[in-house]
Amino acid sequence: MKLLLTSAGITNPSVHEALVDLLSKPIAESDALCIPTATYGHPMAGPGEAWRFISGQEPRTPMCELGWKSLGVLELTALPSIDHDRWVSWVREADVLLVNGGDALYLGHWMRESGLADLLPSLRETVWVGLSGGSMVMTPRIGDYFVEWKPPAGGDSALGVVDFSIFPHVDHEMMPDNTMADAERWAADLSAPAYAIDDQTAITVADGTVEVVSEGHWRQFPS
Template sequence: MKLLLTSSGITNKSIHNALVELMGKPVGEANALFVPTGVYPFEYGQRYAWNPIAGQAAPYMCQLGWKSIGILELSVLPSIDKSKWLPSLAEADALLVWGGDPLFLSYWLQASGLAEVLSDLPNLVYVGVSAGSITVASLFAETYSAERCCAGTPLKTEEIIFSLDNRETTATLITASGIGLTTFAVIPHFNNKNHFAGSLTNTQKWAAKLPVPVYAIDDESAIKVNDGTVEVISEGEWKLFTP
């Protein structure tokens, strides 16, 4: 399985080049499928699902100049015969998995039947964005500042104290099972001021709750996995935490 796990998508030339290398062809000769499912639990989630499709959300994942691109909506797949959607997946060079709630996304990746067929598609490049990168791990964690009420079963829920603007705040840390494509976990939006858990101090506390290696990557970084070989592609900042 080939993976390109990003914080915010194809944000720079280095990450773009890594995508082309993994696919073995230019974007203009490649077919892609876009998965918006993970963003639906958010308020205005329907709008956030449309924005990247319409090119209103940077980076322009769907506007990279693909030969063809389609939508793969996970929540409808259980009601459709696999023979109707598997051919499109088999012909795809890249699966673009958008962000959102990783617990919700992990649930639908498994409930849709998609996770179980990914290993049969060794040439497909899984391109994760934020939650799309988090959920590929065998075990992951995510922080929540408000109560969640969506599909997906946590393994553990605990309160964690984070630092925010020189004061302490309490967040909920949920640990859950992902789809098992990697033995390491990912924390996206490292040192991004718009994500309260992304500071170095808070990321250290988050990573310490997981008994696996954890890569914290910023919006200019990505993790490339090719036949089990892991490489960090970065024009920004990243950090590896070991248990």
């Protein structure tokens, strides 16, 4: 699987170009599935945010409105009640999974419960585009700083698809507790590799290579 881990979606030409490079074809020729699940787990989000994401009515975090060839919705909480082979075929036929922000631990829980997490290693050419919590879920840990929804086993562990953690929305004007100084304290508690990224920054992971794409500012914290 190829990853585009963003703070706020496809917010500038550099991140847009990185997306097209990972797809290896134009967006207009690519089939997408969007995953709104994380939205429902976060205390500051609700059904309005999910609708805006799915319908492409959220210009601050563009994802679904980019002009995809086709766009469907994959709601992870519904998958355990659907025949496994049926929904797996939907995922395998998609070029890209667009994963909304919200609560990363809630998203990770339902990725495991639904079976999507187990499917990821076989999706070698599929592009995962994460937005905030949709990016953090691929990391080993999100840090206590970001824990809202409590998973059954407790802790702050995510899926560990990559070996670094992510602090999104750094220095966001509407998030006074997301300063670079806050990110530095968060990273110190993790004692592991991490990045703080603003909404004009994304991280690509392809064939084991990690690259930062940015028209804003970011910082890497070594372990």
